[in-house]
Amino acid sequence: MYPASFRYHRPSGLHDALELLSRHRADAAVLAGGQSLVPRMNLRQATPKNIVDLNRIAELSKLAVADDVLEIGAMVRHQSFCHEGAIGVLSLPSNLAELLGRMAGAIGNLPVRLRGTIGGSLANASPKAQWALLSFLLDADIMIENAGGRAASAIRNS
Ligand SMILES: Cc1cc2nc3c(=O)[nH]c(=O)nc-3n(C[C@H](O)[C@H](O)[C@H](O)COP(=O)(O)OP(=O)(O)OC[C@H]3O[C@@H](n4cnc5c(N)ncnc54)[C@H](O)[C@@H]3O)c2cc1C
Numbered sequence: 001m002y003p004a005s006f007r008y009h010r011p012s013g014l015h016d017a018l019e020l021l022s023r024h025r026a027d028a029a030v031l032a033g034g035q036s037l038v039p040r041m042n043l044r045q046a047t048p049k050n051i052v053d054l055n056r057i058a059e060l061s062k063l064a065v066a067d068d069v070l071e072i073g074a075m076v077r078h079q080s081f082c083h084e085g086a087i088g089v090l091s092l093p094s095n096l097a098e099l100l101g102r103m104a105g106a107i108g109n110l111p112v113r114l115r116g117t118i119g120g121s122l123a124n125a126s127p128k129a130q131w132a133l134l135s136f137l138l139d140a141d142i143m144i145e146n147a148g149g150r151a152a153s154a155i156r157n158s
Contacts, residue, residue, distance in 0.1 A: 002042065003041035004044060006050060007049065007051070009051065011057065012057065013059075014057055017030075017054060018145065018146055018147045021147070022148075028048055029048035030051075030054055031055070032054055032075060032116075032119055032123075033120050037120075054075055057075065061073050061075045063090070065090050072118055074117060074118065077114060077117055078104045078107045078113040078114075081101050082104055082105045083105075104130070107121075107130055118131050135155045139154070139156055140155050141153070141155075142154075
């Protein structure tokens with residue numbers, strides 16, 4: 001099947017993406033890796049009138065360590081955490097690097113890992129998803145932003 005028709009938006013900055021989402025509200029869906037959204041659109045389980053594609057927004061692909069905190073942008077791909085991925089250049093404690101690598105390496109298959117993102121996985125909110133479980137186990141803080149501002153949402157295991 002083919003998806004219902006929609007308008008495609010490809011902003012190159014976060015500000016523009018948030019403005020588009022604010023303008024179209026319930027008529028808009030964010031496109032990240034497309035691994036969950038696109039099949040739903042093809043089956044017409046999701047029929048957004050506007051797609052806001054985040055793939056051109058460089059600031060969402062940030063992966064860095066600052067003040068002993070690992071910061072992961074919403075558009076960082078699952079594969080970034082595997083052996084040959086971007087995580088390798090960060091000096092993470094070896095047990096954390098191994099945990100992230102083993103966890104990400106168990107997600108789906110290679111095409112899913114190359115396209116799928118941590119933000120898409122968390123927004124998708126599947127209770128079976130690896131990132132949801134790991135965020136809970138590691139007491140992650142999730143930064144949530146809309147056109148009105150930014151807030152932190154804590155996922156606490158304790
Ligand atoms: C064959 C297959 C096997 C899989 N196996 C596993 C597995 O073993 N373990 C696992 O955890 N997952 C698995 N997945 C899911 C995979 O991890 C997807 O990558 C993930 O569910 C969605 O990420 P995505 O980047 O593709 O998001 P998309 O499909 O683009 O988006 C998913 C949803 O999240 C919303 N969204 C995306 N990004 C954002 C954002 N930054 N802010 C707000 N909303 C956003 C979208 O609008 C949409 O509603 C599998 C998927 C497939 C197709």
